[in-house]
Amino acid sequence: MKKIPIIIFICLSTYLSAQNLTLNGVSNITGVLSESSGIVYTAPNRLYTHNDSGGNDEIYELDTLGNLIRTITINSANNSDWEDIAKDDANNIYIGDFGNNNNDRTNLRIYKIPAPSTFTGNSVAAQVISFVYPDQTQFPPPPTKRNFDAEGFVWFNDSLFIFTKNRTAPFNGYCKLYKIPAVPGNHVAQICDSVFLCGTSQPECYVTSAALSPDHKHLVLLNHSKMWWFSCFNGSNFFDGQKINITLNTNTQKEAIAFDNHQQIYVTDEFVTVNNSGGNLYKSNVSGFLQNPQVSITADTIICNNCTLSVDSFIGNLLWSSGENTSVITPSNGGWYSVTATTQNQCSAADSVYVSFLQSLSYSNNQSFDIIITGQQNNHITGYLQNVNNSSCELYIYDMIGKCMHMQELSIGNTQQQFRINCNLSKGLYVLCVKTKDSFQSRKFFIEE
DSSP, X not given: OOXXXXXXXXXXXXXXXXXXXOOEEEEEOTTTOSOEEEEEEETTTEEEEEEOTTSOSEEEEEETTSOEEEEEEEETOOOSSOOEEEEOTTOOEEEEEOOOTTSOOSOOEEEEEOOGGGOOSSEEEOEEEEEEOTTOOXXXXXXXXXXXXXXXXXXXXXXXXXXXXXXXXXXXXXEEEEEEESSSEEEEOEEXXXXXXXXXXXXXXXXXXXXXXXXXOEEEEEOSSXXXXXXXXXXXXXXXXXXXXXXXXXXXXXXXEEEOSSSEEEEEEOOBTTTTBOOEEEEEEOHHHHOOOEEEOSOXXXXXXXXXXXXXXXXXXXXXXXXXXXSEEOOOSOEEEEEEEEOTTSOEEEEEEEEEOOGGGGSOOOSOOEEEEEEEOSSEEEEEEESOOSSEEEEEEEOTTSOEEEEEEEEOOXXXXXXXXXXXXXXXXXXXXXXXXXXXXXXXXXXXX
């Protein structure tokens, strides 16, 4: 049985309002590699990264402080243009060799190797996943269709999802999403969706890496100066979710991003000799963006008499249907009241309560009497009125949305007047109201069967 509260306890949650993020430097990793172009995290506290195009056919195992643990040579592989790295739920590693600056490559592929924790040597054989884009028929296509470069991908549910780096001219700002099976062989990618990211200069709209949170509920696309963060999607319908832009505190050549299991992200940027910038490993806590909204009002219905409505727990910023943004409100009219909690990633959850104002509540109450209920069955209610002095009264039974289920008159012969109400009630909570010419009293009761 749900309680009908007058005041409900409130559990507050922290909420971050600004859509920006500070990346905190961990270490300089140029002693290991100069063009980190992809990064992935595996437990316990291991990062795997690789160089960009023309680098050695190697991945580098780092601890989360940026120290080199192991260099792993990938046999049967060639670093034509390695752009990102991903993992599946078994920690198998996927290396995306699909950089395609000129949109003219016909040998796009992804290398798959077993989880590095399952072997101890410094080399491993790769399996090859080859693919083509179904909508590319020219190599290169006309400038208006050059959206077949890619620098970011993720694994989800036995498939690999590739996000394009748009190079169209004139620039149209769209990122396309392709899907291929995460199994060796030759595949035709399936085009799934596209999303408009921005319409400014191309570098400000390039997708340079992608990462999926461990719970598969948040997707991040990286850019040199920002991130596009997607939440509240179902399955792999990433672009159907809420999208927010998060500005980063630095504008360097960021090419890699990964989630760990502790509500943090790791980011690397490539070393640029022109201004001697980059070549670093960063991390940042993103717990605020990972929050899932939640709001709960204990009661589904309430009969009000100078009462308040309050949520008993919530995560996010609150907004009531009546316009208030506080956790407690005083309703002024009957009807449905809903409250929505919205988190920093613009996801939302809602709950509602029906408020009834009984007409008889406007009566004065300058005479006091008591209602004593002695029996409550689905077909009759019995009891007596104590200390009532009027000659007659009216008895009402209301359900919890304020609907009158029964009404009858009762003649009063003495100050302790018995009553029996013959009715037909289903299981639930009800209110018995007794109204005289100048007084009103009510009692709640529950029908169990």
